[in-house]
Amino acid sequence: MSDRLERLLNLVIALRETRRPMTTREIHERVAGYGQADWATFRRMFERDKADLRDLGVPITLAPLDRWDPTEGYRIDPRGAELPPLALDAAEVTALSLAASVTGMDALARPGLRKLEIDADAPGAADTVPRMGIELPLSAPHLPRLLAAHRARTPVRFAYRTADGRDTVRTVEPHGLVHRAGRWYLVARDRDRDADRAFRLDRIVGEVDDAGPPGSVDAPSQPVAVDDVLPDQPTPRRAEVRAREPALAEVRAAAEHEGEPVTGGWWRLRVTFRDPARLAGWALRLAPDVIVVGPDDAADAFRAAVDVVAAA
């Protein structure tokens, strides 16, 4: 095990100190820890080492050996890092650590926080976090994978379970990620249906696989219009309802006004709604103490729902 650690350290040192990029052959021959392996074994070892180092944030880049030689080799070039240096201060690192803790993202955020601590010359800043007493769970399965795919503009493929329990395989081009009402959605163009869709991350079944090379997803022609693909959001309107005890307090809270008394303990109020069916469901939950009387489409939807439920 410490063999591998030595080998990784030697690789990092060699690739950082080299003046010219090193070819795989040179790495095999010259970097301690690789020489004993045959070529095939070396290739596997090196690929894994390279991937692990990149995951840690070591900027291993591939470049031509020089102006005249198109052969490519590897080197570590700080300018090849994904992001520029950030130079946060200790208070900012602590604040980020607090946010990671509140959102349940600690595990995902820890390696990044540790790096920021060193940049800030404040090791331990991520540990001095006051107790907030607030929980806002934000982590989700597949989230890091989809963040990476979106960032790299890589199409992906996954099995997806729709609300009625059927699984289908989808091939999609990620356009954005949205967190709303406690759920994560991937907004993406579904290639097979040639349409934009929103996929709930908690309905993705199994692994998310790459469905093409990075950079092969075109940016959407308009910015991600989340509301177009997520449930909801026709224009709000006012409905006229009647309500009586004990539902009055609840309806008044929704209506944001007291209403006017009508007769027999009933009051008239106006509530905002977008979808007649959902309004009917809301009112029926408080049955028999709320009825919807206008506008016409809302009243009709309510009466229709009442009739169905009464007859069942």
Place this chain on the structure above:
Amino acid sequence: MTRAPRTLTRLERLLRVVPWLLAHPGTRVEEVAATFDVDAEELLADLELLSLCGVPGYGGGDLVEVRIVDDRVTLHLADALRDPLRLTAVEALALLLAARAVSALEGVAPPALNRAADRLAGALGADEALVVDIAAPGAEVLRTCQRAVVDRHVLRLRYRDAVGNVTERDVEPWAVTANRGAWYLQAHCRRAGARRDFRLDRVARLEPTGELTAEPPAELSPPGYQPAADDPRIEVAVRRDAAGVLDDLPAARVEADLEGGSWLRASAPVGSLDWATRFVLAGGGAIQPLAPAELVAAVRERAAQTRRALDDAVAR
């Protein structure tokens, strides 16, 4: 989550320790170990391993020099490892998401958080395709609850429940928690003598009583229904295109297809038959009660009363 193999953990730590040591030469071993939260022996083992590494050639002058004099560590020939690791884009995105979400909690988010979020967003290149909408509760309510949780103050609250009953109760606050887009104060309710999760958007009034209370329990299940062994069970038919309502029925089991696949039969435990009655009614016809008989009767009765109320309203 799988644990990173030991080797990568040690490597990651070394890649942080070395830049720090190069910036702080001559620090005592114990202090370095404490700073990086590692045993002194482990640190020394890692440094010893480091001294066997270097540039190809691996002769004298090629290897990293680790000098420990009077317990103080200085590194030489370690410039290749001087660059601190940079954040990867995914690490930065995860931090940015957390930062933006918590920044939206007015009154409780530290000012440094916004600054940090802006720096992250700047480094990533503005990414409008990442949206975090947390429906933050009002600053006053949030601040009062959060303070009460941390300082363990008993709160008196006036609360309206889901069907409109307004009550006053003293509670021992445990946590402020977001779940499925709603915010809750999880607390021990002295009136009920049990845990209750209060939706913050139903809290009409809230103030500390001046009394302190005990520490909250270490683990709290998320807000929402937790089935208990002797809870009533219901059976319902759900229209397939409305199957999303099953999300509101925790521990529901879908048992069969009905009517050639256009309906599903599901069974589930529920907190009360009254809750189940309202759940079925709220389906507006997309949910039909199958069992128990009391549920079927209650749904039918309330629907019939509603129809009479509609007919009366129209007649007037």
